[in-house]
Amino acid sequence: CTHYLFIVVVAVNSTLLTINAGDYIFYTDWAWTSFVVFSISQTLMLTAGACYYLTFTGVPGTATYYALIMTVYTWIAKGAWFALGYPYDFIVTPVWLPSAMLLDLAYWATKKNKHSLILFGGVLVGMSLPLFNMVNLITVADPLETAFKYPRPTLPPYMTPIEPQVGKFYNSPVALGAGAGAVLACTFAALGCKLTTW
Numbered sequence: 001c002t003h004y005l006f007i008v009v010v011a012v013n014s015t016l017l018t019i020n021a022g023d024y025i026f027y028t029d030w031a032w033t034s035f036v037v038f039s040i041s042q043t044l045m046l047t048a049g050a051c052y053y054l055t056f057t058g059v060p061g062t063a064t065y066y067a068l069i070m071t072v073y074t075w076i077a078k079g080a081w082f083a084l085g086y087p088y089d090f091i092v093t094p095v096w097l098p099s100a101m102l103l104d105l106a107y108w109a110t111k112k113n114k115h116s117l118i119l120f121g122g123v124l125v126g127m128s129l130p131l132f133n134m135v136n137l138i139t140v141a142d143p144l145e146t147a148f149k150y151p152r153p154t155l156p157p158y159m160t161p162i163e164p165q166v167g168k169f170y171n172s173p174v175a176l177g178a179g180a181g182a183v184l185a186c187t188f189a190a191l192g193c194k195l196t197t198w
Helices: 002-025 028-057 062-083 090-109 114-139 143-149 173-197
Strands: none
Touching: 028 062, 028 090, 028 114, 028 173, 062 090, 090 114, 114 173
16 A cells, blocks of 8 residues: 555656646746756656656556656646646646656566666666657747746746846757756666665
């Protein structure tokens, strides 16, 4: 019971994180910075939870199932927000599925080798999710148009738009997110695997 409860808790927290991560489309001048931070955070949440679920069941495919749980939770939550007039597109949500499939593939292809899951699976998820997240970002409404359509009167002073920071992170937030994600995801994959040995 505790194991399944943990899976639900991590999936719910991943979902909440992802819903809030969508806010970076509003902060035009901070978008790249936020994109990198949120890509890494989603990568780590997915990796830890999916590796836990995968090694707990020992069945390749459960990482993708875990990502599906996250997707459905997010659809429900975003659906409620969308009904209230908040600008969210449903196409935004299934970004974890292909990354989770790569995690399953690493586990299955190496005959359920936990160390290969940590190393290969972690790197694959870390490098792929920022890429899928950028495809995700391209599909949403234009950030400037959205920002003017849905003004935020409560925007804190430190987030007030300033002059655009051209060239930040060498104009490649995907590369930065993928590089950092690939390193950190291995650590979180190991954490997810370790949780099954409590």
